[in-house]
Amino acid sequence: xxxxxxxxxxxxxxxxxxxxxxxxxxxxxxxxxxxxxxxxxxxxxxxxxxxxxxxxxxxxxxxxxxxxxxxxxxxxxxxxxxxxxxxxxxxxxxxxxxxxxxxxxxxxxxxxxxxxxxxxxxxxxxxxxxxxxxxxxxxxxxxxxxxxxxxxxxxxxxxxxxxxxxxxxxxxxxxxxxxxxxxxxxxxxxxxxxxxxxxxxxxxxxxxxxxxxxxxxxxxxxxxxxxxxxxxxxxxxxxxxxxxxxxxxxxxxxxxxxxxxxxxxxxxxxxxxxxxxxxxxxxxxxxxxxxxxxxxxxxxxxxxxxxxxxxxxxxxxxxxxxxxxxxxxxxxxxxxxxxxxxxxxxxxxxxxxxxxxxxxxxxxxxxxxxxxxxxxxxxxxxxxxxxxxxxxxxxxxxxxxxxxxxxxx
Numbered sequence: 001x002x003x004x005x006x007x008x009x010x011x012x013x014x015x016x017x018x019x020x021x022x023x024x025x026x027x028x029x030x031x032x033x034x035x036x037x038x039x040x041x042x043x044x045x046x047x048x049x050x051x052x053x054x055x056x057x058x059x060x061x062x063x064x065x066x067x068x069x070x071x072x073x074x075x076x077x078x079x080x081x082x083x084x085x086x087x088x089x090x091x092x093x094x095x096x097x098x099x100x101x102x103x104x105x106x107x108x109x110x111x112x113x114x115x116x117x118x119x120x121x122x123x124x125x126x127x128x129x130x131x132x133x134x135x136x137x138x139x140x141x142x143x144x145x146x147x148x149x150x151x152x153x154x155x156x157x158x159x160x161x162x163x164x165x166x167x168x169x170x171x172x173x174x175x176x177x178x179x180x181x182x183x184x185x186x187x188x189x190x191x192x193x194x195x196x197x198x199x200x201x202x203x204x205x206x207x208x209x210x211x212x213x214x215x216x217x218x219x220x221x222x223x224x225x226x227x228x229x230x231x232x233x234x235x236x237x238x239x240x241x242x243x244x245x246x247x248x249x250x251x252x253x254x255x256x257x258x259x260x261x262x263x264x265x266x267x268x269x270x271x272x273x274x275x276x277x278x279x280x281x282x283x284x285x286x287x288x289x290x291x292x293x294x295x296x297x298x299x300x301x302x303x304x305x306x307x308x309x310x311x312x313x314x315x316x317x318x319x320x321x322x323x324x325x326x327x328x329x330x331x332x333x334x335x336x337x338x339x340x341x342x343x344x345x346x347x348x349x350x351x352x353x354x355x356x357x358x359x360x361x362x363x364x365x366x367x368x369x370x371x372x373x374x375x376x377x378x379x380x381x382x383x384x385x386x387x388x389x390x391x392x393x394x395x396x397x398x399x400x401x402x403x404x405x406x407x408x409x
Contacts, residue, residue, distance in 0.1 A: 010178060011178045011236070011237075012235065012249060012251075013178060013235065014234055014246045014247075014249050015231050015232065015246070015247045015248045015250060015345055015399070016089040016091075016233075016234050016239050016245065016246055016247065017087070017088040017089025017090075017091065017186075017230075017231065017232030017247075018084070018085055018088050018229075018231060018232075018247065018342050018345060018346075019081040019083065019084030019085035019086075019087075019088065019188075019228075019229065019230045019231075020081060020084070020227070020228070020339055020342050021064060021077055021080055021227055021228045021229075022041065022059075022229075022339055023042065023059035023060055023061055023227065023329055023332075024040075024041035024329060026061060026080075028088070028346070031339075032343070032346045034328070035325060035354040036352055036375045038328060038357045038373075038375070039328060040357050040358065041059050041060075041225070041328055041330065042057060042058065042211060042225060042329075042330040043057060043058075043059075044056060046060075047060070053193070053195045053198050054195065054198050054199050055201075055202060055224065057208075057210070057223055058193055058198075058223060058224055058226075058330065059225025059226065059329055059330030059331075059332065060225070060226065061227055064076075064077070072192075073226075074109075074142060074190050074191065074228075075142060075145050075146075077190050077192065077226070077228035078142050078145075078146055078188075078190040078228050078230070079145075079146055080228065081188060081228040081230040082103070082146050082150070082186050082188070084230070085186060085188070085230040085231060086150070086186065088232070089244060090244060091184070094150060094152060096183060096184070097183075098152060098154070099153045100154055100182055100184070101152045101153075101184040101186075102153075102155035102156050102173075102176065102186075103144075103146045103152055103186045104143060104155070104156070104157045104169045104170075104173040104176070104185055104186075104187045105142045105143045105157075105159070105187070105189060105230075106159045106160070106161065106164075106167070106168050106169035106170075106189035106190075106334045106335075106337075107159075107190055107333075107334040107335075108162060108163065108165060108333040108334035109191060109194055109196070109197065109333070109334075141158055142158050143157055144156055146186065150186075154181070155173075155181055155182050157169075160334070161393040161395065162334075162393045163334065163336055163337075163387060163388065163389035163393075164337060164387040164388060164389040164393040164394060164395040165333075165334035165337075165389070166189030166229065166335055166336060166338030166339070166387060167253070167341070167385060167386075167387040167395035167396065167397050168255060168387075169187045169189055169338065170187045170188070170231065170233070170253065170341060171253040171254070171255065171395060171397065173185035173187035173233050174187075174233060177233060177234065177235050183234060183235055183238040184232065184238065185232075185234075186230055186233075187231055187233055187338075188338040188341075189228065189334045189335040189337065189339070190229075190334065190338075191226055191332060191333035191334045192226045193224065194224075201222065206221045206222055206300055207222065207223070207224070208220045208222060209221075211223065211327070211357075211358045212298070212299040213327065214298070214299045214304055214326055214327050214370075215295075215297060215308065215322075215324065215356060215359055215366040215368075215370050216299070216358065216359050216360060216362065216363060217362065218360075218361060219299045219300065219363070220299075220301075222298045222300055222326065222330070222331045223330035224331055224333070225329055225330030225332045226333075227332040227335045228335050228338075228339075229338035229342050230338070231250075231338070231341060231342065231345075233250060246402055247345050247349065248345045248348050248349070248399045248400060248401060249400050250397060250398070250399055251282075251283035251285065251398050251399065251400045252280060252284075252285065252397070252398035253395070253396065253397045253398065254275050254276075254277075254279040254281075254395070254396055255396070256271040256272075256275045256278065256394050257271055257393065257394070258271035258272075258394065268310075271393075271394035272306070272386065272388055272394050273310040273313050273314055275386070275394040275395060275396040276314045276384060276386065277314060279384070279396040279397060279398045280314075280398060282398075283398040283400065287314050287315050287316075290320045290382045290384050291321065291378060291379065291381055291382055291383065292320050292322075292323075292383040293311060293315075293319065293320050293322045293323075293383070293385075293386065294323060294324075294341075294344050294383065294386065295307055295322050295324045295370075295386055296336075296337075296386045296387055297322075297323075297324025297325075297327070297356065298324075298326055298331055299358075303388065305365045307386065308365070308367065308368045311368050312367070317367075319368040319369045320369065321371050321378055322356075322368050322369055322370045322371065323353050323354050323356050324356045325339065325343055327356050327358040328354075328357040336387065337385055337386075337397070341385050341397060341399070344383035344397075345399055348380050348381070348383055348399060348400070348401050351378060351379050351380055352375050352376065352377050352380075353376045353378060353380065354371070355371050355372050355373055355374055355376075356371060356372050381400065381401050382398065382399075382400050382401075384398055385398070
């Protein structure tokens with residue numbers, strides 16, 4: 001009877017591959033080393049087209065090859081992250097049923113940013129005196145382009161839930177595996193620097209003048225950044241059959257809507273709280289078993305205070321070890337929670353929580369256990385990854401060590 005119950009229980013979703021490109025490192029090893037040391041990857045914007053950007057500071061992915069012809073920078077970043085994750089998973093070439101493998105990527109703008117120079121040039125040019133000038137070509141669908149390059153014909157989707165897009169993509173991919181529609185999914189997030197996104201945050205007066213300071217009394221806004229991350233997700237049975245190394249289990253996921261305001265979070269963190277509680281419930285894990293929370297932590301006055309309150313509502317006055325990688329990375333938009341998911345998996349592996357860079361004077365209104373100054377060595381068995389975006393989008397994922405997840409069921 002026990003064996004039959006194990007076979008008919010929920011399909012377990014595991015992580016077998018990781019890939020990242022960030023302002024602090026373009027390999028998993030370099031990214032994690034820099035994150036643990038609290039390296040800050042934001043600084044002066046030095047792109048050739050920097051004059052078109054309404055901000056002078058950003059987080060840039062450097063040491064990265066030029067975009068491939070016709071694809072644009074977002075696609076190049078997404079493809080590089082997917083390639084790295086597939087190689088890490090031992091799946092550089094998929095030899096299984098192509099209809100049982102797919103791609104799901106989260107993004108804020110997709111490849112739209114790559115069209116901005118052409119659009120800007122079009123509007124700045126003098127009026128044409130003859131045949132109309134050609135406009136920019138169509139932007140590729142990121143998930144479809146990555147899937148076609150790898151020959152994956154299964155479930156495919158590009159998800160746009162604002163700054164929660166990375167976690168939303170992981171959840172959609174995990175749902176496909178749990179529902180039996182796929183054995184393997186490449187999931188993650190990507191966004192490049194965009195003048196349009198900077199204009200939006202500038203109009204909201206949400207850009208920091210120097211650095212991003214999560215949970216700090218002097219926080220003044222965010223720094224826009226770029227990056228990409230991909231995780232290879234598989235059913236546990238599929239990964240076990242092929243002898244894959246399993247990094248962690250994606251044990252739970254959930255989303256909820258604030259249904260409050262276009263840009264402002266609910267004043268009591270309603271959606272954030274429900275996302276965390278529902279994700280933990282789907283994982284079969286109680287809040288008191290959580291060791292680490294990767295916070296959304298944007299460094300804006302309202303988000304950090306409200307997220308801290310939501311954390312206290314879920315975990316009580318003694319919260320798990322909290323960190324925000326955005327102090328180091330800047331806000332990588334739709335890639336943020338995918339990059340932070342990779343960090344959660346590495347925290348589980350190494351038993352270390354990175355510090356929150358630039359946090360010097362903790363805000364008493366953000367009274368949670370934020371790791372600052374230096375990394376904290378602590379056994380991490382369960383890690384919660386938060387992502388909150390405009391439009392009331394909230395999404396949460398829960399990662400566990402295999403032994404912890406196994407004992408929860």
